[in-house]
Structure formats: C-alpha cells, structure tokens
Amino acid sequence: MTSTISNPLALIAELTHRCPLHCVYCSNPLELQSRSNELSTEIWSRVFREAAEFGVLQADFTGGEPLARPDIVDLVRAARAAGLYVNLITSGLPLDETKLAALVEAGLDHIQLSFQGAREDTANEISGTKSHGQKLRVLAWLKQHRVALTLNFVIHRRNLDQLTEMAALADSSSATRIEFAHVQYYGWAFANRENLLPTREQLDQSMAVIKREQQRLEGQVSQAVHGWLGPQTDAHHSQRRGASLPRSKSDTSFVVRKCLRPQSSPDLGTLRRVPEIPRRGLDAGTLQNL
Ligand code: SF4
Numbered sequence: 001m002t003s004t005i006s007n008p009l010a011l012i013a014e015l016t017h018r019c020p021l022h023c024v025y026c027s028n029p030l031e032l033q034s035r036s037n038e039l040s041t042e043i044w045s046r047v048f049r050e051a052a053e054f055g056v057l058q059a060d061f062t063g064g065e066p067l068a069r070p071d072i073v074d075l076v077r078a079a080r081a082a083g084l085y086v087n088l089i090t091s092g093l094p095l096d097e098t099k100l101a102a103l104v105e106a107g108l109d110h111i112q113l114s115f116q117g118a119r120e121d122t123a124n125e126i127s128g129t130k131s132h133g134q135k136l137r138v139l140a141w142l143k144q145h146r147v148a149l150t151l152n153f154v155i156h157r158r159n160l161d162q163l164t165e166m167a168a169l170a171d172s173s174s175a176t177r178i179e180f181a182h183v184q185y186y187g188w189a190f191a192n193r194e195n196l197l198p199t200r201e202q203l204d205q206s207m208a209v210i211k212r213e214q215q216r217l218e219g220q221v222s223q224a225v226h227g228w229l230g231p232q233t234d235a236h237h238s239q240r241r242g243a244s245l246p247r248s249k250s251d252t253s254f255v256v257r258k259c260l261r262p263q264s265s266p267d268l269g270t271l272r273r274v275p276e277i278p279r280r281g282l283d284a285g286t287l288q289n290l
Contacts, residue, residue, distance in 0.1 A: 007054050007055035007056065008055075009055075009056060009057050010057065010058040010059070010060055011047070011051045011056045011058070011059045011060065011084070012060050013060060013061050013066075013075075014062055014063060014064070015038065015044070015063055015066045015075065016033075016035070016038050016063045016064040016065070016066065016068050017029070017063060018032075018035060018068040019063060019064045020068070020091070020093050020094065021065070021091050021093065021116075021127045021129050021131055022127060022128030023116060023127050023128070023188070024189075024192050024195075025154060025183040025184075025187075025188055025189035025192060026187055026188040026189070027186060027187040028063075028064060028187055028188065029187060041075060041078070044075055045075075045082075048078050048082040049082045051082070052084055056084065057084065057085055058085040058086075058087060059079040059084040060087045060089055061075065061079075061086065061087065061089060061090075065090060065091055065093065065094075066088060066090060067088075067093070067094055067099070072088075072103070073099070073103055073106045076088070076103055076107055076108050080106065080107025085109045085110070086108050086109050086110070087111070088103065088108055088112070089112045089114070089152075090113060091114050091127075091135070092113050092131070092134055092137075093131055095134075095138055097141050100141050100145065108147055109148060110147065110149070111150070112150040112151075112179070113138060113139070113152065114152045114154060115135060115151060115153050115154070116131070116132070116154060117162055118153075118159070118162040118165035118166045118169050119132075119159075119162060119165065120132040120133065122159055122162070123159075126158060126159070139169075142173070142174050143173070148176045149173065149174055149176050149177070150176065150177040150178070151170040151175045151177075151178050151179065152179045152181055153166045153178070153179065153180050155182050155183070155206070156182065156183045156196040156197070156198065157195065157197060157199070157202065158195075158196070160198055160203075160206045161202075163206055163209040164209060166178075167217070171217065178217075182198075183196050185197075
C-alpha cells in the first residue's frame with residue numbers, strides 16, 4: 001500500500017524579525033535574528049522559484065515587519081515572477097503611498113493589515129507605538145488600489161469589548177475579509193499570557209458578538225470565491241493558478257480562532273487590569289534606521 005503526501009500550497013516567508021512595533025503578544029522568538037542573518041534577495045528569489053516548482057501557489061510575506069526589508073518591492077516582484085500569489089502580512093508601518101503603489105505595481109495580490117484594537121488609545125498601548133493613525137491612513141490609501149485586503153484584529157482580554165467597533169472599521173474600508181484572531185500563546189504572548197487570556201465570560205460574550213456581526217455582514221455577500229481566481233478579475237491577476245483568498249468587497253468572510261482553556265483554570269475567573277507588561281527590546285523611534 002502506498003501513500004502520498006500532497007505538496008504544500010503556501011510558503012510562509014519570514015523575511016525579518018525587525019519591526020517598529022512592540023506588541024505584547026508578538027510571536028517573534030524571544031531571541032531575535034539580526035539583520036545580518038537575514039536571507040538575501042537572491043536567495044529568497046531562488047526559494048520562490050523552487051517553491052513554485054514544487055507546486056506552492058501562495059507566498060505569505062511575514063516577519064517581524066516585512067516592510068522593514070528595503071528590498072520588499074523586489075521580493076514581491078520575484079515571487080510574482082515565479083507565479084506565486086503574493087500576500088503581504090503587515091502592520092502598515094513603514095508604508096507610504098509611493099511604496100504602496102510600487103508594491104501593487106510589482107504584483108502584490110493581497111494585504112493583511114493587522115490592528116491592535118479599534119480604539120486608538122488601546123491599540124497604541126498594546127503595540128507600544130503611536131501606530132493606529134498610520135493604519136487608518138493605509139486603509140484610506142488602499143481604497144485607491146485593486147488589491148485584496150484582510151483586516152486582522154488580534155484579540156485578547158484587553159480589547160475583546162471592541163469587536164463591534166472592529167467589524168465597523170472593516171465594514172467602512174475596502175476589506176475583503178475580516179479576521180478575528182485570538183492571541184497565539186507562544187513567544188511574547190506566552191510570557192504575557194496571564195494578562196492576555198480572556199475570562200470565560202468574555203469569551204462567551206465575544207462569540208455572541210461575532211455571530212451577530214457575521215449575520216449582519218452576510219447580507220452583503222453576493223458570492224464567495226474561494227479557490228480559483230479566474231480571468232474575471234483583471235489582466236494583472238488573470239495568469240494566476242489559484243489561491244484561497246477572496247477577491248472583492250462583496251466576498252466578506254470571517255475567520256474566528258477561539259482560544260479555549262479548561263474552565264478549571266484559576267486564571268479565567270475574573271477580569272484583571274493588566275499591570276506592567278514587558279515590552280520587546282526594540283526602539284520604536286528608530287523606524288527610519290530599520
Ligand atoms: S506588528 Fe506586533 S506582533 Fe507583528 S511582528 Fe511587529 S511587534 Fe510582532
């Protein structure tokens with residue numbers, strides 16, 4: 001009896017550990033790799049070609065903050081030239097209108113823009129930077145571009161009461177997809193888990209809100225396109241072989257990842273105010289030197 005293992009469909013390209021933000025739940029390893037240890041443009045370009053030959057369809061650029069790479073436009077172009085659907089997972093910093101246009105021109109198919117909350121004060125506190133205003137600017141710029149957009153809200157004890165506002169923010173943007181992703185408890189999130197885990201009551205309430213928002217937005221879904229991204233899109237995308245990301249504003253879907261912990265856990269009993277949370281050791285003021 002023989003068995004086969006299918007080829008992977010996506011390549012997670014962790015381009016760098018550098019990032020201008022200081023999120024308290026960052027999944028970066030506690031021991032960060034330095035810039036000098038990052039793979040070069042040439043090596044990544046070869047990786048993209050080889051991945052495509054193995055049948056990979058999609059490249060997810062992540063980090064750290066992939067925009068910290070000065071060669072990010074070249075990397076997008078290289079992945080696209082290899083025939084991959086290119087997804088940029090980003091905080092939106094550092095980005096300006098010119099760089100965004102260059103990324104789209106190079107072949108960027110999809111952006112996943114992460115938010116630390118719907119309210120500026122909370123979001124800035126969680127990220128350790130004044131980043132929320134920049135993310136709202138990026139949302140405005142994205143309306144001018146034909147690129148799929150997912151808004152990713154990282155949720156936890158400190159912002160679970162903002163779900164309705166998060167959905168409204170996504171609804172008013174050109175987002176094609178909303179993702180409520182609970183903190184994944186490793187890296188810095190594991191170190192801060194006692195202050196990030198929701199209470200059982202919060203968890204139950206949040207699931208009710210998400211269900212309600214899901215139903216509210218369902219009426220806007222005229223079609224769900226998962227899989228083939230056919231020639232009905234535009235010339236820019238017509239050569240693609242397929243991917244699992246949506247294409248249009250009308251294709252709004254939800255992804256909810258629940259974090260469940262045994263009810264017997266003593267940590268879920270009460271909602272406690274977070275005292276001091278250890279921050280990452282990066283200096284947010286050195287953005288231009290990244
Ligand atoms: S945006 Fe936040 S979670 Fe993402 S890499 Fe930067 S510090 Fe980590």
